[in-house]
Amino acid sequence: MAESPDNKTGLAGVAAAAKQAPGRGLPPVHLWHPAHCGEIDIVIRRDGLWMHEGSPIGRAELVRLFSTVLRKDDDGYVLVTPGEKLSIQVEDLPFRAVSVTRRGEALVFTTDVGDETEAGAEHPIRVETDPETGEPSPSVHVRAGLWARIARPVFYELVEMAGVEDGRLTVRSGGVAFALGPVGAGVE
Missing domain, CATH: 2.30.270.10 (duf1285 protein)
Known part of the structure; x- marks a missing residue:
């Protein structure tokens, strides 16, 4: 199914949400309370390397972008957008x-x-x-x-x-x- 620009999901949705307020600091993730949508295969390793589907995320800009929509909830670490909440794994600290x-x-x-x-x-x-x-x-x-x-x-x-x-x-x-x-x- 093709994604429309207004209805991004998964990595595309996370990236779009993180870009919402360029130059204005961090996105207001504390105000976003979407339903939990499942897991995304992202692991932040003990050494700080961000992995997606077993491969390192090589672009520092993309890691920075994802880090801005990272939140720790009672049930663990999540990437959150106004419309999605996806669990990720963190081996030590993010x-x-x-x-x-x-x-x-x-x-x-x-x-x-x-x-x-x-x-x-x-x-x-x-x-x-x-x-x-x-x-x-x-x-x-x-x-x-x-x-x-x-x-x-x-x-x-x-x-x-x-x-x-x-x-x-x-x-x-x-x-x-x-x-x-x-x-x-x-x-x-």
């Missing part, structure tokens, strides 16, 4: 924080899809630790329940910026202190 810069008193993270997030009360940094290996697993909140895994080199930068408070390596951003881990626990 984004990777690939750089951090200090702007005044703020730490600003950039993700692999081009989002910038200023760490603070609304965008916390969290560090979970593997109970068996003791290895830290850091992340930062990006938007609306979507988190970015902080890449290892970026985490090392944070450790270099950290001070010691109450026996813990700590960074501050947006007036909030974020503990990276205890001194001497593998985050030095």
